[in-house]
Amino acid sequence: MDTLNHNKPMVLLSLRLLAFSFSLCIVSVLGQLQTFEHPTKGDGTLSFLVLGDWGRSGEYNQSEVAIQMGIVGENLDIDFVVSTGDNFYDSGLTGEHDPAFVNSFVNIYTAKSLQKQWYSVLGNHDYRGDVEAQLSPLLRKIDSRWLCLRSFVVNAEIADLFFVDTTPFVRNYFDEPEHGYDWTGVNPVATYTSIVLEDLESALKSSTAKWKIVVGHHAVRSVGHHGDTQELVEKLLPLLQAYSVDFYMNGHDHCLEQISDDKSPLQFLTSGAGSKAWRGDVKELNSEGLKFFYDGQGFMSVRLTQTDAETVFYDVFGEVLHKWTVSKQLHSSI
Numbered sequence: 606m607d608t609l610n611h612n613k614p615m616v617l618l619s620l621r622l623l624a625f626s627f628s629l630c631i632v633s634v635l636g637q638l639q640t641f642e643h644p645t646k647g648d649g650t651l652s653f654l655v656l657g658d659w660g661r662s663g664e665y666n667q668s669e670v671a672i673q674m675g676i677v678g679e680n681l682d683i684d685f686v687v688s689t690g691d692n693f694y695d696s697g698l699t700g701e702h703d704p705a706f707v708n709s710f711v712n713i714y715t716a717k718s719l720q721k722q723w724y725s726v727l728g729n730h731d732y733r734g735d736v737e738a739q740l741s742p743l744l745r746k747i748d749s750r751w752l753c754l755r756s757f758v759v760n761a762e763i764a765d766l767f768f769v770d771t772t773p774f775v776r777n778y779f780d781e782p783e784h785g786y787d788w789t790g791v792n793p794v795a796t797y798t799s800i801v802l803e804d805l806e807s808a809l810k811s812s813t814a815k816w817k818i819v820v821g822h823h824a825v826r827s828v829g830h831h832g833d834t835q836e837l838v839e840k841l842l843p844l845l846q847a848y849s850v851d852f853y854m855n856g857h858d859h860c861l862e863q864i865s866d867d868k869s870p871l872q873f874l875t876s877g878a879g880s881k882a883w884r885g886d887v888k889e890l891n892s893e894g895l896k897f898f899y900d901g902q903g904f905m906s907v908r909l910t911q912t913d914a915e916t917v918f919y920d921v922f923g924e925v926l927h928k929w930t931v932s933k934q935l936h937s938s939i
């Protein structure tokens with residue numbers, strides 16, 4: 606946390622104010638991040654699906670995954686869906702009216718159980734298009750399930766979910782002449798990423814929820830194609846450990862995987878298998894703590910109570926590939 610900048614540029618401040626003006630129910634603010642309230646079910650539990658790297662007009666098994674999500678979503682009576690980014694391939698949306706929004710989202714996730722709020726972050730492929738189109742309130746008029754912002758918090762009573770915009774952290778993207786990235790609203794990037802971390806830290810600090818979940822597009826730890834994201838290992842991981850975050854959920858690697866942190870109870874959960882997968886290049890390197898890895902398509906579900914968490918990975922047929930549970934004492938200090 607060496608480069609915290611307290612002189613925040615006006616442009617970021619005004620972007621935030623602008624974001625405040627649209628009409629989802631923002632009830633409070635944790636730190637400076639926009640916070641949305643999402644109540645638990647009547648019995649105090651919460652369940653949701655986690656999907657990443659998906660928008661391909663139904664191709665590469667995207668539609669098959671969507672069908673199984675509908676069935677699992679029904680069985681678990683899910684409260685919402687989390688998207689870990691790379692929402693639209695190959696290059697995000699070209700604008701607010703890009704038909705990809707309808708072809709790869711609205712017309713794909715049609716099951717009744719999936720007609721819930723979706724909370725999405727941006728992936729690196731989303732940054733290759735008109736990045737602000739995905740953040741636009743106009744998309745909510747086309748499909749009210751959609752909510753994608755750069756960084757924000759969902760306060761779901763027993764759990765706080767912190768969504769983090771990880772793409773600007775990755776230095777390589779600023780050095781890739783073959784791909785154009787839309788850095789509108791992110792410059793200067795060092796200031797931007799410092800503010801993201803500062804806001805995340807203050808939100809984590811004021812969180813009193815039983816479960817703390819951080820969601821970003823890029824993996825902190827992964828044995829898949831892209832491997833660990835060094836910038837996040839250096840800058841984000843210390844915060845996750847210091848504030849006892851339970852789960853870090855990401856996409857980016859087109860696989861399903863669970864890795865346990867060696868220094869804290871933190872679990873790294875990759876759900877980036879919403880469409881194209883089967884890359885076949887697993888890195889044996891740094892596989893410490895690896896609990897599960899699957900190279901094909903699928904998704905993850907999460908069920909939370911005051912005391913228990915259960916995460917389950919499913920394949921394209923809805924078969925359970927891996928299940929993991931953890932319990933906490935009711936009155937342990939948070």
Ligand SMILES: *[C@@H]1O[C@H](CO)[C@@H](O)[C@H](O)[C@H]1NC(C)=O
Nearest residue numbers: 665666881882883901902921
């Ligand atoms: C779709 O899923 C099946 C079952 O996992 C797999 O064999 C097939 O290769 C997948 N198709 C594509 C295009 O990835």
